[in-house]
Amino acid sequence: MTAQATPISAPSAPAEVIHPLWVRITHWINALAMAVMIGSGWEIYNASPLFPFAFPRSITLGGWLAGALLWHFAAMWVLAVNGLVYVVLGIATGRFRRKLLPIRPRDVAADVKAALTGRLAHDDLAVYNAVQRLLYLGVIVAAVVIVLSGLSIWKPIQLQELTALFGGYDAARYVHFFAMAAIAGFIVIHVVMAFVVPKSLRAMITGR
Ligand code: HEM
Numbered sequence: 075m076t077a078q079a080t081p082i083s084a085p086s087a088p089a090e091v092i093h094p095l096w097v098r099i100t101h102w103i104n105a106l107a108m109a110v111m112i113g114s115g116w117e118i119y120n121a122s123p124l125f126p127f128a129f130p131r132s133i134t135l136g137g138w139l140a141g142a143l144l145w146h147f148a149a150m151w152v153l154a155v156n157g158l159v160y161v162v163l164g165i166a167t168g169r170f171r172r173k174l175l176p177i178r179p180r181d182v183a184a185d186v187k188a189a190l191t192g193r194l195a196h197d198d199l200a201v202y203n204a205v206q207r208l209l210y211l212g213v214i215v216a217a218v219v220i221v222l223s224g225l226s227i228w229k230p231i232q233l234q235e236l237t238a239l240f241g242g243y244d245a246a247r248y249v250h251f252f253a254m255a256a257i258a259g260f261i262v263i264h265v266v267m268a269f270v271v272p273k274s275l276r277a278m279i280t281g282r
């Protein structure tokens with residue numbers, strides 16, 4: 075590398091970018107799309123519940139089945155296209171490999187223990203601990219599963235090979251539901267942690 079190509083950082087220069095612009099844009103579009111998909115999904119669920127409970131109307135979106143389906147089918151394009159951009163760039167730029175791997179069970183156990191005893195450090199926001207890596211990779215996988223299972227219950231005839239992969243329409247519906255439950259559970263922990271460590275929230279907004 076030549077001398078000119080080396081970035082020179084003066085002492086007063088702003089700190090390194092932790093989250094590049096594409097991560098921040100896709101992250102917040104995803105957060106919005108997920109909120110719409112979960113709210114409308116719960117209303118769709120209420121029309122024909124899989125389990126002996128319903129979601130309170132006050133936290134569902136769409137008002138009734140047809141309204142909820144319209145929201146679901148509108149936001150799914152936003153979610154899927156945005157998610158595809160994030161996953162392709164995550165792989166192509168090496169971000170996933172750098173930030174999310176490796177995940178060693180021993181590190182996860184150690185970090186869970188440290189977290190429970192209040193000794194898990196968040197000094198360097200650029201490096202995810204083992205629990206963060208596991209949860210972020212896990213929710214990315216859950217998102218891929220929910221999109222594929224969603225497609226297979228949306229077009230069970232046209233996409234019958236995909237639907238068969240999930241074990242048929244009824245099984246795909248359960249997969250879709252449990253993926254939603256996993257994502258919703260992730261979001262609860264994730265949002266609490268973002269406010270417990272506010273500088274991580276600032277970094278996901280401003281990049282630094
Ligand atoms: C490309 C993405 C998606 C597609 C094509 C899709 C498609 C569908 C379809 C067709 C249904 C109706 C199933 C039925 O008639 O019983 C449905 C239900 C549902 N969706 Fe999605 N969905 C997608 C993403 C999501 C996401 C991201 C979430 C939440 C994180 C979600 C949560 C739900 C829930 C909770 C239900 C009701 C479950 C049930 O009772 O079967 N979906 N989805």
Ligand code: HEM
Binds near residue numbers: 213217257268275
């Ligand atoms: C209001 C809702 C949300 C808030 C406040 C929030 C906040 C944040 C913050 C502060 C970070 C950086 C955290 C860190 O340093 O560990 C982050 C990263 C991340 N969030 Fe969220 N988030 C939200 C919704 C979501 C949703 C709905 C998902 C997915 C279902 C999600 C998935 C992720 C992932 C995968 C990362 C790591 C991204 C990367 O480094 O490439 N977030 N979020």
